[in-house]
Amino acid sequence: MKRGKKYQEALAKIDKTKVYSLEEACALVKETSTVKFDSTIDVAFRLNVDPKQADQQLRGTLTLPHGNGKTKRILAITNKVEEATAAGADYVGGKEMLEKIKSENWFDYDVIVATPDMMGELGKLGRILGPKGLMPNPKTGTVTPNIGQAVQEIKAGKISYRVDKEGNICFSIARVSFDTSKIVDNLKAVCETVLKVKPASVKGVYIKNCAIHTVMGPAIHFTFDGR
16 A cells, blocks of 8 residues: 555654554654644554454443543433433433434434433334444443443543454544653553453463554554563
8 A cells, every 4th residue: 555755754763673662652653643633542452352252252441541532422311311411411311312313313422321211212223323333231331320420431531442353452542632641541541451351261362462553643563561
C-alpha cells in the first residue's frame, strides 16, 4: 500500500526492529500523529484465544483513570427518569424511546443503559441493536438497577471491550493532546485488565503482540511488565 509523505515521516521515527517499553511507546505515539485534528490513540492486542470456546469469549468493562477523551452520548431506557437525568444521561425514557428507534431508525447515541425491568421490551429490538453493538448486557454493566451509577461511570471513562473472531481486542485509550503521563496511566490500566482476564484454559503465549497507534498513524509495538 502506498503511504503519504506524513505517514512516511512518522514511520521513520519508529525503529522497526525494536519492541518499546510501555513508557517509550506512549511518548513516541504523540510524535507520530499524521493528522491536524486531536487524534484518538488506540491500542490493539492480538491474543492466543479461541473465541469459539465459551470461556475464551473475553468481554467486559474497565474504567480508564483519565478517560479516553471521547464524550459518549447515553440513552437510558428506564422508568427511573429523574435518577438517570441527574446522573447525566443524554436521553431518558421508556417504551417511547424504543418506538422512536424502531420507527425513525434513530441512533443519535453511543451507549444504551437499561434497568432490568425494561429488557423484555428492549429484547424485541435485538435484530436492530445487536449488529450495531448497542444491546445492553449485564456483563458490561449496562443492564443494572443502579441506572444513575452506570451513567456516571460511563461518563467518567468506563469503556467496554470484546474479543473479535480473530482473537483481537482493541481499545481507544486517549487523545494526542493528553499528557504522556496520562496516556501511560490509561495504557497500564488496559494492560492490567487484559492480563487479569486471561482464560485458565489458554496454554503457552497469551499475548502474541500488542501495539499502540494514532488514527492513520503507524503502529508502535511495545511490551510491559507481566507479559
